[in-house]
Amino acid sequence: xxxxxxxxxxxxxxxxxxxxxxxxxxxxxxxxxxxxxxxxxxxxxxxxxxxxxxxxxxxxxxxxxxxxxxxxxxxxxxxxxxxxxxxxxxxxxxxxxxxxxxxx
Numbered sequence: 001x002x003x004x005x006x007x008x009x010x011x012x013x014x015x016x017x018x019x020x021x022x023x024x025x026x027x028x029x030x031x032x033x034x035x036x037x038x039x040x041x042x043x044x045x046x047x048x049x050x051x052x053x054x055x056x057x058x059x060x061x062x063x064x065x066x067x068x069x070x071x072x073x074x075x076x077x078x079x080x081x082x083x084x085x086x087x088x089x090x091x092x093x094x095x096x097x098x099x100x101x102x103x104x
Contacts, residue, residue, distance in 0.1 A: 002062035003088040003096055008072060008081065009040060009053045016054040019075050023058060028068040030099040033057040061086060061103050 006029075010016040012057035013036055035055040042049050060068060062085075068082050088096075 001096075003091065003099060004058075004062045004085045006056075006060065006065070006068065006083060006085045007060040008056040008058060008083050009038070010074075010081075011051070011053060011057065011077060013054050015075075015077060016056050018059075019072060020056055022075060023060075023068060023071065027072065027102065028064050028071060029058045029060045029077060029083060029091055030102040031059045037081045049075060059099055061100065062078075064103060067104075 008016075008019065010019060014035065016034045020029075020034060023029040023032055035057070038053050038055050040049070040051055040053045044071070058068070059061055065085050072081060
């Protein structure tokens with residue numbers, strides 16, 4: 001089985017909590033860490049933006065990525081939310097077994 005870590009940014013902690021709880025409740029993710037007080041500098045509509053954001057680190061199975069992405073987009077306030085998935089090459093066997101048990 002393949003696993004992923006997915007990075008998702010949100011404009012504030014409240015929105016991140018809503019998204020994180022939904023993903024875990026719907027078994028699309030086993031765990032979501034929320035890191036407050038990040039600063040994102042990015043290009044949007046021909047302007048350089050500099051905004052405070054919150055980062056979610058989501059752990060899930062690779063096969064759930066598309067469904068998770070669709071669900072995040074339905075909950076997210078951004079037009080183009082950051083949803084970036086990276087495959088986990090190695091991990092604790094007991095953690096990955098737990099991740100399999102708590103996701104769809």
